[in-house]
Structures are given as structure tokens and as C-alpha cells.
Amino acid sequence: MFRNQYDTDVTTWSPAGRLFQVEYAMEAVKQGSAAIGLRSKTHIVLGCVNKANSELSSHQKKIFKVDDHIGVAIAGLTADGRVLSRYMRNECINYSFTYESPLPVGRLVVQLADKAQVCTQRSWKRPYGVGLLVAGLDESGAHLYYNCPSGNYFEYQAFAIGSRSQAAKTYLERRFKNFSDSSRDNLVKDALMAIRETLQGETLKSSICTVAVVGVGEPFHILDQETVQQMIDAFEIVGEQEGPAAEPDAAAAAAAGQEAAAADQGGSTEEGVAPMDI
């Protein structure tokens, strides 16, 4: 995108019918460190890459618990994300107070989207520079939504946002058909694999990523570092340079049964046969 005479105000249309300020806000999301989400019928897993300014500093918090049944992962201007998380928490608390039941996820994302839209139609505001992956469980099942700075929202089986998210998206596109019936642990495994895709060579360890889960009978919580590291070790998901990792027997047997990824398996040897069963 290049600078042009229609991109100064959010309230200025371009002749082609575009709002450049909104599109620039979406660029901010693409610059943020990656966040991914995937869901099965009963669980949703969120994951993100932790970026720290320097070795001395702590990393940005990118995954927030909104309520027992809803969590959110953000990419972009994390300050905007923090503010929107606070809004979401408030909405959940108020809804619970009035109706004595958890706020349906679909309602929350609409409210969020409407809030974002307002900022695209006021000359004294700017769009939120953050993309949100909202993961939630309600009576109608498990949901994963993506909320855009433009005020649009979409429901996904799996999605990735932020820098180098295309690599993760490619991975998820190969596998998403299996997610619906995936077990919780396999879903987490897939999330870690997807995160690994965005690292492009860097070793995956629990200190540079955060994983959170929400599901039936499991309130939203962020997995602690040891658990994540154990899962990384157990499934031997390390850097791309590693040859086909020594597979657990189950994985070898299950890999044979994999239809969707079978075609790819033949071709790719970098990660080796992904130790996914399903």
C-alpha cells in the first residue's frame, strides 16, 4: 500500500470505495506477532507467539481470559487489545448478573464488532489496531471468531493472524477437516505445530509461546509453561531442521489412516510425518 491523498482521515472515502485508514489498521494486525486458534466440537485452543522487546523485558500478554467460557488472543496494538478485553469482561459480568447465565459468544462478538465499526465512522476517533481471535463455548457449541478492526467478524474452524501467519494458515488448511472430532490433546498438539510453522526455523519451546484451552467441562485457562513444554517434548515438535522425529507407535499407525494429509505427507519431509493421530 502506498500513501495517497485519501488516507488521512478515517472518514474519507477513496474513489475506489476504500477507507484507507481502516486498511492501515488491518496492516497493524499483520505486523503483530502471530496468534492462532482452532476448534473441535467440544474444545477450542488458542496459541500465540510471545515477542519480548529485549532479553531483559517480559513479554506482552496476548491471551486474556474474558470469562469462564470465553477467552481471546490478540495480534496488533496490544494496548488496544487490553482495553477491548476489559470491555468484553465487563459485558460478560453484566450479562451474567442480569440473566444468571453465561453470555453467548455470538452476542459478544457482535457487540465487539459494532464497537469497532463506530471507530470507522467518527472523524475524532481511530480504528482499533488489533485483531481478536475470540474462543468461546456456549449452548450452541464451540466457537472461534475473528474480529477485525474494520468491524467485520467471521467464524472459523481454525485461523491464524499476525506476522508469518500464512505459514500457520497453510498448515491449518491442510488439517482442518480433522479438527471437528479431534481430542483435546491432539488439538493442543495441532496448535503447537501451527505456532511452530510461524517461527520459521526457530526452536519451539514453552518460553516463547503461550497456549490456552477452553472446552466442555474445562473453563478457560492458560496452560502453564511446564505442561506446554511437556507436550512439546512428548510430541517431539522441535525446529524444522530436525529430521523426521522418532514417532510414538500410535502416531505411526494413525498416520497411515490419515486421508486429508496423506498426499502432503508423501511430499514433505521437513517436519516428518506429523505425529497426529485422528
Add this chain to the structure above:
Amino acid sequence: MTKQQANWSPYDNNGGSCVAIAGADYCVIAADTRMSTGYNILTREYSKICKLADKCVMASSGFQADVKALQKQLAARHLIYQHQHNKQMSCPAMAQLLSNTLYYKRFFPYYSFNVLGGLDNEGKGCVFTYDAVGSYEKVGYSSQGSGSTLITPFLDNQLKSPSPLLLPAQDAVTPLGEAEAIDLIKTVFASASERDIYTGDKIEIVVVNADGIRREYMELRKD
């Protein structure tokens, strides 16, 4: 020209009694489960006790609709606290919050007489007692509600809590063990049920200690 009188009251008294006793490493909170209005019983199985935080439990008698509203308010405020501080509220913190919440409605009060019990930051038992508009005090034991006039003198006799005005400051918590405190509660409610018509049916006893929170029940006179 006589002064105009209200032809209805926004309040009702649903009766019942609450008691709390603080020990060295535990706290017992108890309330009967009868809910009444006037001379009638609405139900024999209503809980007046509410868990506000991991180590903090509140029992309230008075107007149960106001009590319910108060409990919901505190629960919502506790959630906000957890989001902001990443931890549960301590009992003394909740005690202050309750006081502020009650005083907020100083000119249309919650008709709720509360006792708050739990463990403080060091794991010692603590009990806080309130009036309807938020005046509160940390004490070793307390009783509120329709049976309080019968219960408090008996607790005074058995627990002999030192005056908070004494110097050096003396511990308000009782040296009694957990089992003895529970026994005392049962005795006290059994006696109160004899003479207070609004107290009876069942006692709900909640014990907060280092292992967590547990609940017991005891049958009382149904008349």
C-alpha cells in the same frame, strides 16, 4: 391534618439467625435454613450462606431479596478484582468491600444483617460483623438476625472475647478447637430454636480452613 403514611413497605423480614466463630486456623459460619414472612413459613430449606471468595464466606439474615442482590453485587465485584489483580480477594479486603457496598446505599439500605467469616492472609480465622449500612468490626465471634438476642449472651459466656480496648492487644480468636466450635454452634441454634419462632428447621454449617471449605447440616425443631 395527620402526616401521610406509606401504604406499603419496600422491605420484608424473612427472619432467621446467623452465627460465626473464628478459631486459630479455622472459621465456622452457620445459619438456619428457615425463610419466613410474618407468621408463615415460606420454605424450610433456604440457604443464607454465600461463598464470596476462596477463603471468605458470608451469612446474612434480614430481607432475603436484598441479601440476594447484595451477594450478586459482591460476586461481580470479586470477578473484576480477579481480572485486575490475578488473585482471589482476601477476607479483610472483602470485609472492606462489603462495608463500602452497604454504605453506598446509605439512603435506601440493603435490609441485610451480615456476618463475614474466613481466613485472613496468615491463615488465621477472622469474623467481621455488620449493621445494615456498613458499620463493621473485626471480632472473635458474632451473631445476627432474629435469634441474635438469645445467641449472643450465650456466646459471650462461652467464648469470653477480650475487649478490643485492652492493651496489649489480645487475640480475639477463640482457643477452642474446630470440633468444639461446631458443637457450640449446634447447641446455640438448638437453644435459639426453642424460643425464637423464626429460627428452626435446619442449620447449615460452613467450615473454612486450610484444606478448603466444607459444609454440614443439622436438623432442628420444625415448629
